[in-house]
Amino acid sequence: MHPWIAQRTTTFDSSGIRKVFDLAAKLKDPVNLSIGQPDFDVPQPIQDAAIQAIRDGKNAYSPTQGIAPLRDAINDRVQQQFGHDDRDVFISSGTSGGLVLSMLAMIDPGDEVIFMDPYFVMYPALIRLCGGVPVPVDSYPDFRLHVDRIEAAITDKTKMILVNSPANPTGVTATEQELRDVALLAKEKNIALLSDEIYSQFMYDAPFYSPATDNDQTIVIDGFSKSHAMTGWRVGYVHGPSEIIATMLKIQQYSFVCAPQPAQWAALSALDVPLTGHIDDYRHKRDLVMQGLSEKYEIEKPGGAFYAFPKAPGSSGEAFVHRAIEAGLLIIPGNIFSGRDSHFRISFAASDETLHRGIEILNRLAS
Template sequence: MHPWIADRTASFDSSGIRRVFDLAAKMKDPINLSIGQPDFDVPDEIKEATIEAIRAGKNAYSPTQGIAPLREAILADVRSKYPGQDRDVFISSGTSGGLMLSMLSMVNPGDEVIFTDPYFVMYPALVRLCGGVPVMVDTYPDFRLDPAKIEAAITPRTKMILINSPGNPTGVVASEEDQRAVAQIAADKKIALLSDEIYSRFFYDGTFYSPAADNPDTIVIDGFSKSHAMTGWRVGYVHGPPAIIATMLKIQQYSFVCSPQPAQWGALRAMDVSLQANFDDYRRKRDYLVNELSPHYELTSPGGAFYLFPKAPGQAGGEAFVERAISQGLLIIPGKIFSQRDSHFRISFAASDAMLQRGVEKLIQLAKS
């Protein structure tokens, strides 16, 4: 390692997902089921609101906490969902920015952060960046959030429990009963509870539940990246106890500064744009993949997000299977990027019907070969 590079950077690797993206850019007409972003475009009315803001000269820094109309609209929504709770909100530079600020605000060196395995790739890296210790709770084979396992993982050094439902990479939704139990455990033991709800609108069965409903100290991260296909616009938001939000804002002042102002005006317009038809379409895509692949792969049907996390066939493991798939033009993500196990792989069904059909045909062929 170069002598100028900080030691903390050696505690985690670059995201393996980016390597697959780089590979995809070099391939001609791949079957690309790797990308974790919607395949529909940003609605025109959101684009127009953003263009209008740019033309109106709203191109400078916004307040660190975000433009007042967007904050007020989100806060009104939060207060309607959680009446009586003392919650504040700020606009982050994407949900990734919100995650980083959450960790920097609450995790001290040596503190332990509990989350389930499989996990979103950023979780262990961000914990280690703060000097914290990731504590991964195995959820194979059904990827259920098990309150008993979470409680068993708690030690005197536990600072935070991190929940992601619907989850990436599995798409599995934690039950209301299990989330409520974890919320109570966190409250009883005075442990921070962080709920990553970026896929909250991609919810296909039943009604969405947030642990903030039962634990008013829950810090919630959400945003517009996935729900409105605004992944490149970097507009997320965080709500939670005012003291925590104030601390996150203090760090944002010296790091991200603010979310891009024109994109915030677009996000304000997005709050009035329903994309339910798109979410219903993703439910149909989910059903298609599960019906076609279940006879050939061991898998859990996802209740949300837009991912499927099947077990690789045979004994070679997930990474070897993905390498074989990529050699035949199918881009998927090895499960070991999201897990301490190398047994599964991730499919994104945020793709056209034609692309999904090609992917299904190739996956069935690979399962039989």
Template sequence: MHPWIADRTTTFDASGIRKVFDLAAKLKDPINLSIGQPDFDVPESIQDAAIDAIRSGKNAYSPTQGIAPLRESLMQSINARYPSQDRDVFISSGTSGGLMLAMMSMVNPGDEVIYLDPYFVMYPALLKMSGGVAVPVDSYPDFELDPDKIAAAVTPRTKMILLNSPANPTGVTASREQLEAVAQLAASKNIALVSDEIYSRFYYDKSFVSPAEFNPDTIVIDGFSKSHAMTGWRVGYVHGPPEIIATMLKIQQYSFVCAPQPFQWGAVQAMQVDLQDQIEAYRRKRDLICDGLADRFEFTRPGGAFYLFPKAPGDAGGEAFVRTAIDRGLLIIPGNIFSDRDTHFRISFAASDETIRKGVALLNELAG
């Protein structure tokens, strides 16, 4: 290793998802069910708002906390949802930026952070950067949030519980009762509760529930990337107790500085866009892929997001099955990127119906 490289960088690898993306760039016309981003473009009214901002000279730094119209619009929505809570909000450089700021603001070296396995790939890496200790709680085979398992993982060193519902990579949504139990556990133990809600608008069978409804100290991280197809625009937001938000802002000031200003103006318009047609389309895509694979694959039917996390057929494991699929031109993600186990693989159904049908046909062929 080069002598200039910091030791902390050796504690985690580059994202395995990026390696699959690199493969995708080399394959000619692959069946791509790997990418975790919407397959529709940014709605035109949002594009127009960002272009207008650029052309009217709104290209400088914004305030670190974000432009006032976006924060005011968000606060109006937050206060309507949590009317009796004292919450503040700021605009982060994507939800990934919000997650990093949360870790840097609250996790000391040696502090333990609980989250479910399977997990979003960034969680363990961000924890290692901040010196925290990951405590993954096994949620196989159904990927449900089990409050008893969370409670059993709590120790005197537990600093944070990190929730993600709907979840990446499983698409599983926690129930109201499960979220309330974990929220009350965190409150009773004085443990920070962080809720990653980037897929909050992708709910297919029930209404979205946040643990912040049951614990007013919950730190909520959300954004526009997935819901409005703005993944490259890097506009997220975080709301929670004012003292925590102020600390996160202090770190943002010396790191990300601010989210891109023109795209914040786009996000102001995004607050007015009706996404019902897109959500209905994803519900139909969810049904298309689940119905197509139900006879040959084991999986928990996702209630949200746009992912399916099936068990790989046979005994070779998830990574070996994914290699075989990629050799046949089908791009999917091995489950061991998101988990301590190598038994499953992730499909993104944020794709055209034609691509989904082709993928289903090839997966069923590979399953024998």
């Protein structure tokens, strides 16, 4: 290792998803069910708002906490939803930026952070980057939010519980009772509760429910990347207790500085863009995948997001993914998101034609 490289960077590897993309780079016209972003374009009113902001000269740094109209609009919605006495909001450079700032603001070396396995790939890496200790809690086979397992994992070093519903990579949504149980557990134990709600708009069978409803100390991360297809625009937001938010802002001043200003004005217009049509379309895609694969694969029905997490035939999900790539299908091995190598992730954020082709290949591989 080069002598200049910091030791903390050796505690985690590069994203396994990138490795899969490298493996598939030689494929010609692959059936791609790997991409974790919507397949629709940014809605026209949002594009127009960004262009107008640029032409109006809104291209400089914004305040670190974000432009006032966007913060005020989000804060109004947050207060209407929760009505907490002490809850502040700021605009982050994407939800990933919000996750980074949350960890840097709250996790000290040796602190333990509990989250469910399978998990979003960034969680253990960010925890280790801060010197923290990732504590994945097994959620197989149903991928539910098991409060009893979470409670059993708590030690005197536990600093945070991190929840993600709807979840990446499984698409499974926690029930209102499960989220309430975890919220009250964190409150009782005086443990920070961080709720990653980036897929909150993608709910297919029930209304979205936030654990902040039952725990007013919950830190919530959300944004516009998935809901409005703005993944490259880097606009998220965080809300929580004012002292925590102030600390995150202090770090943002010396790191991200601010989210891109034109994109913030676009996000302001996004708050008024209806998403019902897109959500209905993705519910249809979810159902298409379930109907197409349930006969030959063990698969939990996704209640949200745009992922499914089937069990792979045979003993290795990674080996199965290699077979799929050889057959022209690009999917992601489950061991990138988990301590187990038994499943694989599908993204159904794709055209119906692509989904039909992918389902056909998967069913052929399972025969």
